[in-house]
Amino acid sequence: MHEEPLLQIKGIGKQFPGVRALHDVQLSLAEGEVLAVVGENGAGKSTLMKILAGVHSPDRGEIRLGGLAIDLSSVRDAQRLGICLIHQELNLADNLGVGANIFLGREPSGRVGRWLGMVDRRTINERSREVLQRVGLNIEPNTLVHTLPIGQQQLVEIAKAISVESRVLIMDEPTSSLSDRESERLFQVIKALSSQGVSIIYISHRLGEIQHLADRVLVLRDGLNAGELSKDEISRDKIVRMMVGRDVSQFYARTPHEQGDAVLKIENLVTPSFPTEPVNAHVRAGEVVGLAGLVGAGRTELLRTVFGIDRAISGRIRVGAHDISPGDPVHAIHRGLALVPEDRKAQGLLLEMSVRDNISVAALRDHLKFGGWMDRAFESRAANDAIQDLSIRVTSPNQITRLLSGGNQQKVVLGKWLATNPSVLLLDEPTRGVDVGAKHEIYRIIENLAKKGLAILLVSSEMEEIIGICDRVLVMHEGRITGELSREQFAGDLGEEAIMKLATSHQPQATTMPTAIDSP
Amino acid sequence: MIKLLGILALLFAVCATTAKLNPDFLGVYNIQNVVRWTSLFGIISIGAAFVIITGGIDLSIGSVVGLVGCVMPILLVNKGWPAWLMLLAVMGMALLIGLIHxxxxxxxxxxxxxxxxxxxxxxxxxxxxxxxxxxxGFGSEFNDNLRLVATGKVHIPGLNGFAMPVPAFILIALVIVSALFLNRTIWGRHLLALGRSEEAARYSGIRTDRLVILAYVICSGMAGIAGILFALDANAVQPASHGSFYELYAIAAAVLGGCSLRGGEGSIIGVVIGAAIMRVLYNSINLLGIPTQLEFAIIGSVILLGVVADEIVRRALRNRAARKRLKRGNE
Structure with a gap:
């Protein structure tokens, strides 16, 4: 059916300072085809898509569209050729109307209006209505974008793409923040577009969606093609094996170890983001507890509140026998809490400062000499220890942190917290944007820390990670913990489904209600 | 370090050129004058640097200098307060201003x-x-006591005829304290960190609010100290103009001395050299018979040149580092 490929990529490679994002990738896409691209974080998916969208230019390789070699050196080039990327974070000016967004940057104007820079609203409205209809949205073009639910905003973004006669639409995790109903509607639109001849590259972690939508799956690993599957070959096992490149069980090596008493206790904690949902949870010494859920379920907010970045509205946080004062990270650190935050670059690191300064910054306070002088010997020792223990690859402790690869940067963040001797480690997406090798190392570090008796609470959106390294999983949905699963419950074949079910339903499941925490 | 050498070279270049064109520049009296003014402006520049390191700015320095200059004679002469109480009150006022900011x-x-x-x-x-x-003003009553803090000189044995103005000693003391504070104490480290990224600093358990407040208190405090010296040095204060534009000199000196207005960067020594460059420039405009109307234009051009040169050097270094990395990566 799809004989002559519309888009063909051969031997694409791309190097960034410190990381080789793509080695040698091939991809072909037929007209009207839905191609799913999967791979672990750091496998090169987003770099590849950004190259196609003209954001990055490749170091080598060839891109052909309709048989002709093309040069994509800017986003504008790519759009002119009909290739359009729909970002994970939507790119709409939400203070403007839907129509204004669809025609942003290429507003039509009447013959006279052109000289005055005037915008022809009538044309915008008419043409917007047409494309909105094509994506199944029945809204007025002058509706302000911020008044729409996120699912509809996404459809507006797609309408914008097809209004420029895009032939290739690239969607990056389009359902990550959509409800089931919204996702279903998106799938219908995708199918309709594909039957109209629009080709779609669909990036997703969700295998159910891929099975449902894709004509073909392309798996990337370490910047290389790891394999391809046609529609009837698609299966979870095959994809995961290709993604990871080794047996999954080996990748997440786990050796069970002894667990102690509950170290972190969260009692009726109300976060400012979900003021009506008191949360209860606990983590034992030596235990790795996963916090699963969809984006926006309130997991990051919970960690932030426990650590004191956000001030809790009410409730108690205890580490061992001590209460943590709300809204005070300094006190939290003093009592043994540590948070590896979601956004490594903005929150985790002082990118322009040296590795040593970063590793020592949180612990310095506890190693003061009389009169507030810094203990420089401690500083060097802490940095050297972390570099050695976590095998951080640096040229020297003085190296500027910005120059390190994502994995090494994340190890610096871990090193910073280990230098404070924490008893509870809160991890928020610790392997996001980290290549597969470093990921493996981070899992090993987590494993070792648990063995040493740290209580670890891990937020992750990667199901593999949650299932692979946790002893117990709590699932959140809209600020509420909707269920708790033991290793036996989630490690089996139906584990992922069980977690997803809890992640999408607001009612706590009667049988898996979070158990009351140990009383004081 | 390269940066520090760079501005030091600039300072020498300006001095050498001026001395070549007019040997009076090296006269004892002239040097003493330049040192005295550099000291006064150096103090406010250090204050400005602390605020700039946090990524902030203080435009009120000149007005604080002015207000201090107005309050001092009122308390001392009109109200007859003892000098120590007046100084305490004035410093208290300056620190309070910083706290409010x-x-x-x-x-x-x-x-x-x-x-x-x-x-x-x-x-x-x-x-x-x-x-x-x-x-x-203060009249002539204080010429031989209080005013010596600003106008006095200490003869340095061995340097024939050269006497070090007292404000220079005050500057040196403040430089030492500030440099140690910034580079050797945890607060200084935290200040630099929060200047780089306030969010990351907060996530690392740094009490960012307190440190920012501290920076503004230091800045106004320095303006208070310098304000006292400026007023004593002038003896008479014109309320409408005393100290005006000084904040711009201070900010310019800080930027010239290596502070980035984006925050997180700066060295105390560099800032003082920056202040020295400004004063030497001002001095050479007078000595070389350049129309004084051009003063601002010349100072502005030199600062601009310095900043452009800095950016060019920075980019060259960065490109070299990137090429090196790429080479390593390809091997």
Missing amino acids: GLLITKMRLQPFVVTLCGLLIYRGIGRWITNDRTI
Whole structure:
């Protein structure tokens, strides 16, 4: 059916300072085809898509569209050729109307209006209505974008793409923040577009969606093609094996170890983001507890509140026998809490400062000499220890942190917290944007820390990670913990489904209600 | 380090050129004068640097200098307060001003530019009001005691005839304390960290609000100390103009001395050298018979040149590092 490929990529490679994002990738896409691209974080998916969208230019390789070699050196080039990327974070000016967004940057104007820079609203409205209809949205073009639910905003973004006669639409995790109903509607639109001849590259972690939508799956690993599957070959096992490149069980090596008493206790904690949902949870010494859920379920907010970045509205946080004062990270650190935050670059690191300064910054306070002088010997020792223990690859402790690869940067963040001797480690997406090798190392570090008796609470959106390294999983949905699963419950074949079910339903499941925490 | 050598070279270049064109530049009296003025402006520049390191700005420095200059003679001469009490009161006022700035910026989340711009207007206005806009001074009563803090000189044995102005000693003391504070104490480290990224600093358990407040208190405090010296040095204060534009000199010296207005960067020594360059430039304009109307234009051009040169060097270094990395990566 799809004989002559519309888009063909051969031997694409791309190097960034410190990381080789793509080695040698091939991809072909037929007209009207839905191609799913999967791979672990750091496998090169987003770099590849950004190259196609003209954001990055490749170091080598060839891109052909309709048989002709093309040069994509800017986003504008790519759009002119009909290739359009729909970002994970939507790119709409939400203070403007839907129509204004669809025609942003290429507003039509009447013959006279052109000289005055005037915008022809009538044309915008008419043409917007047409494309909105094509994506199944029945809204007025002058509706302000911020008044729409996120699912509809996404459809507006797609309408914008097809209004420029895009032939290739690239969607990056389009359902990550959509409800089931919204996702279903998106799938219908995708199918309709594909039957109209629009080709779609669909990036997703969700295998159910891929099975449902894709004509073909392309798996990337370490910047290389790891394999391809046609529609009837698609299966979870095959994809995961290709993604990871080794047996999954080996990748997440786990050796069970002894667990102690509950170290972190969260009692009726109300976060400012979900003021009506008191949360209860606990983590034992030596235990790795996963916090699963969809984006926006309130997991990051919970960690932030426990650590004191956000001030809790009410409730108690205890580490061992001590209460943590709300809204005070300094006190939290003093009592043994540590948070590896979601956004490594903005929150985790002082990118322009040296590795040593970063590793020592949180612990310095506890190693003061009389009169507030810094203990420089401690500083060097802490940095050297972390570099050695976590095998951080640096040229020297003085190296500027910005120059390190994502994995090494994340190890610096871990090193910073280990230098404070924490008893509870809160991890928020610790392997996001980290290549597969470093990921493996981070899992090993987590494993070792648990063995040493740290209580670890891990937020992750990667199901593999949650299932692979946790002893117990709590699932959140809209600020509420909707269920708790033991290793036996989630490690089996139906584990992922069980977690997803809890992640999408607001009612706590009667049988898996979070158990009351140990009383004081 | 390269940066420090760079501005030091610039300072020498300006000095050498001036000395070549007019040997009077190296005269003992002239050097003493330049040192004295450099000391006074160096003090306010150090204050400005602390605020700039946090990524903020203080536009009120000149008005604080002005207000201090107005309040001092009132308390000392009109009210007859003893000198120590007057100095205490004036410093208290300056520190309080800094505290208010800091609180408004951190607790109310107002922009530093706006807060200190309002400060610039308010303190200048108050100074002119309490003096009825009339020039006031200390008279001749304090020439041989209090005023010596600003005008006095200490003969240095071995340097024939050269006497070090007293403000230079004050500057040196403040430089040592500030440099140690910034580079050797945990607060200094935290200040640099929060200047780089306030969010990351907060996630690392740094009490960012307190440190920002501290920076504004230091800045106004330095303006207070310098304000005392400026007033004693001048002996008579014109409320409408005393100290005006000084904040711009201070900010310029800080930037020239290696502070980035983005925050997180700066060295105390560099800032003082920056202040010295400004004063030497000013001095050479006078000595070389350049029309004084050109003063601002010349100082502005030199600063611009310095900053452009800095950016060019920085990019060259970065490109070299990137090429090196790429080479390593390809091997």
